Amino acid sequence: MPAKTAGKGSLDTPLSGRQRILPKFSPDPDAFGHATEGFARFMGTPQFLVYMTVFVVVWLAWNTWAPLEWQFDSRALGFTLLTLMLSLQASYAAPLLLLAQNRQDDRDRVSLQQDRQRAERNLSDTEYLTRELASLRIALREVATRDYVRAELRSLLEDMLEAQEELRTHDPSGQGQHESPRDKVREKLKEQRDRQRNPRTQQIPRLKPGHSTQDR
Structure with a gap:
């Protein structure tokens, strides 16, 4: 079969641009x-x-x-x-x-x-x-406020003073000879803290180091 030549009206042939006689007016x-x-x-x-x-x-x-x-x-x-x-x-x-x-x-x-x-x-x-x-x-x-911190410090100071007074007035014989007042206050505060944490064990006496059951 003879090959088809691309004509002017063929769809696969792009149209050529038309030449303008006058330039296109395109103002800004x-x-x-x-x-x-x-x-x-x-x-x-x-x-x-x-x-x-x-x-x-x-x-x-x-x-x-x-x-x-x-x-x-x-x-x-x-x-x-x-x-x-x-x-x-x-x-x-x-x-x-x-x-x-x-x-x-x-x-x-x-x-x-x-x-x-x-x-x-x-x-x-x-x-x-x-x-x-x-x-x-x-x-x-x-956040802890300033008043809260002051109140906590004041209560802690009062507890320390009370612990010192108790150690001065109720110091049993034979105890505290080799312990400093600071250690006594620390031990007293620790006992109070343990009581607050474990209220069920408040009635149970604690055994201090250096004492056996025979001393009782």
Whole structure:
């Protein structure tokens, strides 16, 4: 079978780009947008209204009271040239105002999106700080305060003083000859601590080292 030649209408043949006679007109959208916004802002100012009013009044006065050979817009024809100029101005002003409004809408949309993102970040930061403060309060409840430490030290000092007084007044004979007062206080505190930990064994006497059951 003869091979098929790729023709112009074949699907596997890409189309060649058409050559343009005139270059493609592609103005800078930012520059054009700035120009339209500037013109739209100028049209919304009192200066534009004053200039436009002065221009129309001078135009009408010149073409009404000036000599006929100096007039360029006949009053008998209803100032056709002035009407045409104002119509052209109105026809161009409306699209320019719409372009400026579209750009302003785009800016408002971007600003609204940024405000929403900023609000979400602020909300997340606030929630994080709230959780941290809650955890910090819980942790501070378990930390010993200054008053608590002072009370514990005061009670410990009172226990030590009581232990010293008991050792001075109730020192049995034959005991403590080779023990220092510090060891006695330490032993007394240890006995009190053991009693607090094991209340069931408070009635059981402890055997001290160096004494056997025969001494009893």
